[in-house]
Amino acid sequence: MEREIELRLxxxxxxxxxxxxxxxxxxFRPRLFSFLARLTRxxxxxxxxxxxTWLRLVTRAGDLxxxxxxxxxxxxxxxxxxxxxxxxxxxxxxxxxxxxxSWPGLLPRESPFESAARGETERRLEAALARLAPKDREILLxxxxxxxxPSEAAAVLGLAPEAVRKRLQRARARLALEMDExxxxxxxxxx
Amino acid sequence: xxxxxxxxHDADPVRVERIRSRCVAVLERRRREVEAHGxxxxxxxxxxxxxxxxxxxxxYLAEAFARALAVFR
Numbered sequence: 624m625e626r627e628i629e630l631r632l633x634x635x636x637x638x639x640x641x642x643x644x645x646x647x648x649x650x651f652r653p654r655l656f657s658f659l660a661r662l663t664r665x666x667x668x669x670x671x672x673x674x675x676t677w678l679r680l681v682t683r684a685g686d687l688x689x690x691x692x693x694x695x696x697x698x699x700x701x702x703x704x705x706x707x708x709x710x711x712x713x714x715x716x717x718x719x720x721x722x723x724x725s726w727p728g729l730l731p732r733e734s735p736f737e738s739a740a741r742g743e744t745e746r747r748l749e750a751a752l753a754r755l756a757p758k759d760r761e762i763l764l765x766x767x768x769x770x771x772x773p774s775e776a777a778a779v780l781g782l783a784p785e786a787v788r789k790r791l792q793r794a795r796a797r798l799a800l801e802m803d804e805x806x807x808x809x810x811x812x813x814x
Numbered sequence: 815x816x817x818x819x820x821x822x823h824d825a826d827p828v829r830v831e832r833i834r835s836r837c838v839a840v841l842e843r844r845r846r847e848v849e850a851h852g853x854x855x856x857x858x859x860x861x862x863x864x865x866x867x868x869x870x871x872x873x874y875l876a877e878a879f880a881r882a883l884a885v886f887r
Contacts, residue, residue, distance in 0.1 A: 636841075638845075639842070639848065641838045644837055644841055645834070645838075648833075648837070652824065652825070652830065653823065656824055657822050657823045657824075660823055669825070670826065673829075673833065674829070674832070674833045677836075678833075678837060678840065680837070681837045681840040681841050684841070684844070745819075745820070745821060748820065749821075752820075764820075768820050
């Protein structure tokens with residue numbers, strides 16, 4: 624979203640303009656949902672957190688600063704809600720992989736044709752991401768997936784930019800390892 | 815990783831609409847509150863301004879009347 628357009632939308636949203644909300648909602652909703660779904664690995668939870676994120680935006684619209692960057696603002700709220708959800712449910716973020724519901728199998732509602740057409744690289748990437756710890760996953764999703772700058776990601780995660788760079792480096796290395804050790808490929812090699 | 819392209823998913827369409835309508839309702843309610851607050855704040859001006867204008871006119875007329883009477887006395 625171009626910065627000028629974004630600033631105008633923020634101003635209109637602050638004034639309670641529903642059309643501005645619609646534009647922001649259409650621009651960011653799928654990205655936010657994808658981010659939350661990949662973090663939680665549960666569609667129902669991702670939808671709940673998505674709803675709460677948008678409600679936070681509209682209830683706090685009047686308090687937004689004029690130069691608010693909507694992307695980082697929304698991802699910060701979504702990420703904080705995810706962290707709260709983990710705490711509330713006494714879920715160890717690093718053990719969330721144990722949930723019986725698997726990612727990405729349940730998330731996309733795609734036709735058999737679409738399933739068949741999914742690229743092998745994409746499938747491996749999703750599978751590898753799903754096996755990463757949430758801390759690694761979130762930073763990869765923000766920087767490599769959403770293309771936030773390291774400083775924007777640092778603001779979202781509440782970290783120093785240097786810490787973000789280190790965490791990103793570690794996450795990239797772990798993802799590369801996971802992709803190398805993708806079960807099907809390992810099975811092929813062993814078989 | 816810079817070229818990590820992941821499929822973008824979306825919430826259930828029913829849920830998408832529910833979120834939209836809830837948020838729009840919140841915005842509408844807030845806008846009405848702001849407008850109501852604005853009109854309440856503007857309320858004193860609504861009666862004060864005409865009252866001051868009428869008062870000044872009355873003073874002007876009284877003074878003019880008094881001076882006219884003084885001329886004929």
